[in-house]
Amino acid sequence: MDTRLFEAAQAGNIDHLQQLLTENPFILSNTQLSAENPLNIAAAMGHVDFVKEILRLKPVFAGEVNQEGFSPMHIAADNGQVEIVKELMKVDVRLCRLEGRQKMTPFHHAAIGGRADVIGVMLSGCPDCIEDETERGENGLHLAVRNNRFEAIKKMVGWIREMNKEYLLNMKDEQGNTILHLASWKKQRRVGKGNQKYCLEVSVSTGSFEVNAINHAGITALDVILLFPSEAGDREIVEILGSAKAMRARDTVSSTVTNSHTSTENTPTPEGLWSNGNNLVEYFKFKKYRDSPSEARGTLLVIAVLVATATFQVGVSPPGGFWQDSNIPDQKNSTNNAHFAGQSIMATTNKVGFMLFVFFNSVGFSMSLYMLYVLTSKFPLQFELQICLLSIYCTYGTVLSCVVPSDLFLFVHLTTTILSSSMSALARFVRSLARMLRKIFKDSTHRVV
Known part of the structure; x- marks a missing residue:
């Protein structure tokens, strides 16, 4: 990139940009051959007017991903530049789903940084961005819980409940962990109780969470707390989980065996459920993560x-x-x-x-x-x-x-x-x-x- 153009973008100086265009009308076209473009610089510095001008002149810059896997939308989302995010979404709402390294999207960066306002703007313009997953199978909720971003979690969970998309609360990453597993684990790492308690209280009040989901390690969210105790706050979390009828993995297997009246198998069969109508309905009903x-x-x-x-x-x-x-x-x-x-x-x-x-x-x-x-x-x-x-x-x-x-x-x-x-x-x-x-x-x- 031309040094003068870099300086104009860094300062957000539109007059300087116009002067450079007068001297060389192809200066922005030549920039496309470099590893960086002025829109990235302006987005990082938060110069909204400069971003508008660049988008007017070269909207194609909005969809470019640099060598580090960042687009202007990635940078604006990571820095919490709400107005710039809005301007970029005017070009194409799908920019918030643009994949960088490890399939990280701008929405993922907003979740990691806890940028609740940016998350709200992206969900309003492109609701499907919340379903995008990284290479590790993590969506925005997983990343927000991992990084203890309470406001971001609150924004996403509220939007999910409002849009009746509760199935998103139970999505699993590549390790089979739901956000309750991760919230329990981060509690053990002393990241704080806010996210954990909020997730659990939502599950108690709405029944939206599968509190007894088992990950690939064969444990539930309650197992995480009991197997890895850390401090006195664990008791409160165990009580909240208990009120949501959470169980340890071994107890869920025992419960399944008891309900199906089968002593030799861990999963219920239709033949063992004919005598109990409720269990029969439970066995055959559609389950989001079991049935296609x-x-x-x-x-x-x-x-x-x-x-x-x-x-x-x-x-x-x-x-x-x-x-x-x-x-x-x-x-x-x-x-x-x-x-x-x-x-x-x-x-x-x-x-x-x-x-x-x-x-x-x-x-x-x-x-x-x-x-x-x-x-x-x-x-x-x-x-x-x-x-x-x-x-x-x-x-x-x-x-x-x-x-x-x-x-x-x-x-x-x-x-x-x-x-x-x-x-x-x-x-x-x-x-x-x-x-x-x-x-x-x-x-x-x-x-x-």
Whole structure:
């Protein structure tokens, strides 16, 4: 890099930069051949205006990584330069995921340095950056706990809870350690109790943590405290872990054996769980770190297709079949129901039953189509697939409208269009309401206890 350009970047002198550009319009282009660029220098020194000018002239500098594995975003994040981070993210929000040495991203450096404000800006612009891992399998939470960065941990955990991404709290590094393992270990190293206590209190209040997760060494977070005692504060941490129903690794194995009624195996089997419905549900339920999301999606796709097929078939061919002739009763034969050929027999003989049938069948059909839409999002030929789903939905509604008497036409039309199509939104509302009621019930139970 030209010495004069280095001095201008270090001082944040925009006038000097403009003078250099007047003398040599290609001075910034020549800089691209060097190991450093002026944007790195300005980011390190915190010169926001100079950074804006460089980004205006050469935005490509924002994505360059030097020989040490640092980009301007790495440097700004490490130094806590919030305004510079914002300016760089205007160029490309994905810059906070730019990998340097050992796959370290700017978000990782912000976590290591405890830059809570920078973390907040990055999560707002690029939420996926919190899932990035280093070569050692560590995400931002692991790094913040390792370095005892309480404010950074608080910021990330709060964001995770707000976005309902609790699975991130239980991610493991290459050694199988969750953040609770690391928090326990750093407590032993006398880094402080703040992070440990905060993590544990969150786990007690929300149940978000898998407090009995076992790492590759075969120990839980409680084992770390008990196997490596350090000071009087350990007792308080053990009590918090105990209130969260934490166990030692050997006790979790014993508990599994007892629940499955098996004396020779350490893992439960379906055959040993038939007598206990709760254990059976526990055995088969989806677990984030055991089951593959792609396999779960495949299973849900199969179920959604089966439901869509069944509900569509019974919808276009209602129970009881169709009238083969037309009958318009006169004064002499007023006891017979009026009907026309092609109309549903059930719709004319049992109107209430038919209305209930149409309602529940339409809800099941529309929800299955919604599941197919969600599960195939971002797939190739997405637009064509959406046309297919919409066509099937319209076909279903059209057929039902054609096989009912005129007095049921309005009900069927509203059910197959407005009501059933709004069930996905209603389902989300009910799910949120159930989650809130469950939390209220859990909190009231804790107070009573």
